[in-house]
Amino acid sequence: MSATPNPMRRRLTARLATAAAALAVAPALATAQTVPSPPPGYEGREDVSAFVRQLVSRHPQLDDEVVATALADARYQPQVARLIMPAASPAAKNWKVYRSRFLDTLRVREGVKFWRDNEAVLAAAEARWGVPAAVIVAIIGVETIYGRQTGGFRAIDALSTLAFDFPRGRSDRSAFFRDELEALFVLAARDRVNVMTIRGSYAGALGMPQFMPSSWLKFAVDFDEDGRVDLHRSIADVVGSVANFLSVHGWQRDLPTHFDVLPPPEGPDREALLAPDILPSFKAADMAARGATLSPAGQQFAGPLALVELRNGVEPPSFVAGTGNFWTITRYNWSAYYAMAVIDLADTLLALKLVADQR
Incomplete structure (x- = not known):
């Protein structure tokens, strides 16, 4: 003889089943909510296709399928678009504050060490181009703290973002960044480097001296004479390239700044x-x-x-x-504040290196 079903038990069983189903679905929902969708790429866009056609027409050594495939794998980077924009509420210019950012303990200490570790190549660069070792060391320190801060963005992502999706709200510089993206492909092909592996700043600057790709092509030198230019790892190439850049832009030997x-x-x-x-x-x-x-x-x-x-x-x-040499430093970065920071850091490093050498 079967027992009569208990209504209370039926309701409890139904609630337990509903709860179990919800628990089973919850992890999937949580995963869907926490995994961000990938940033959009640059495949199938007419402006990108037009860029590829123009690029390979100007540089026959480049393969259109290789370039198109690389750009299809490039990704829009929202952080790059944010970083390139001016501050929403820009602070009043303050030289003393700006100076303090670049004459900090780390840059000064590591600058003296960099100079002493690479004294021979710095002396050779100064003799060849006339640019004081102190100025070369100061620029590398201001730019990347001697290679510590070279940027973590794929250069192709940063430059594609700024070339094809330059943010609104400031003067449009997309043409400049299309030129730099073009230079990146030429540079990678010339040096036989996978363009997808090159990393730099959010603006596409590369290596210890933070050269834009076009500057790398025009001004970088193989100062260690190993058959290639390496601004990421070769100190000699970095030093020689900074000196050559300043020399080409008008640096005058023994002229005060x-x-x-x-x-x-x-x-x-x-x-x-x-x-x-x-x-x-x-x-x-x-x-x-x-x-x-x-x-x-x-x-x-x-x-x-x-x-x-x-x-x-x-x-x-x-x-x-x-003087003209002050102006030349601003060709590296169009700012009097930048030039003066480089000059003050150079003077500080020179004084401290003399003390260190005497010890």
Whole structure:
């Protein structure tokens, strides 16, 4: 004789079954929610296809299928698009704050060590191109802290993002980055390197000196004479390439980078001297005629000078009279603040290296 089913038991059994089903589905839902979808690629886009056609027409040594396949594997990087944008609320320019970022304990300590470890190649570069070892060491320190911060992005991803999906909200530089993406393919083919393995900054700068691909092609040198240029691992190539870059852009042997100067009071004369920005445009006599007071060495200088203003937030700005060599450093990075940071770091490293050598 069968027992009569208990209604309470039936309801409990149904609830347990529902709970078990929910537990079985939950891991799958959690996985689906936590695994991000892959970023979009660059396959099948007409603008990318047009780029490939133009690229191979200008560089017959490149294979269109190889280039197209590489770009199909490239990925849009949202972080690159964010990093290339200016700050939402930009802070007032402050030279003292900017300077402190690059004259920190790590850069200074490692800069002296880098110089002492590579003294022979630095001396050889200085003798060949006329660029002081201190300036070469300072630029490498400012750029990557001697190879510690070269960037972790695949260069093809970063450059494709900026070439084909440059973010709105600032001046469009997509044409510049298409040129750099083109240079990346040419560089990889020339050096027989898999383009997918090259890594750099979010802007596509490469190696210890952070050369853009076009700069690598134009200015990098095989200073260790091993048959190839390696800006990731060859210290000699890095040192020689930085020196060559500055030399090609006008560095003059034994020329000071700047002189101390007291600017004229605020008004038309100061505005006239600041108008050319950092481009040397005035003789010492011209600056004096407009009320600027140069140091004794600056007064004797025969070449052109620029009145360079370095703002200090709410405090009064600092000023120097920049020479052609100051201008040349800004060809590496178009900023008077950058150039002055390189110069101050170079002076600091030189002083500390002399002390270390005496010890």
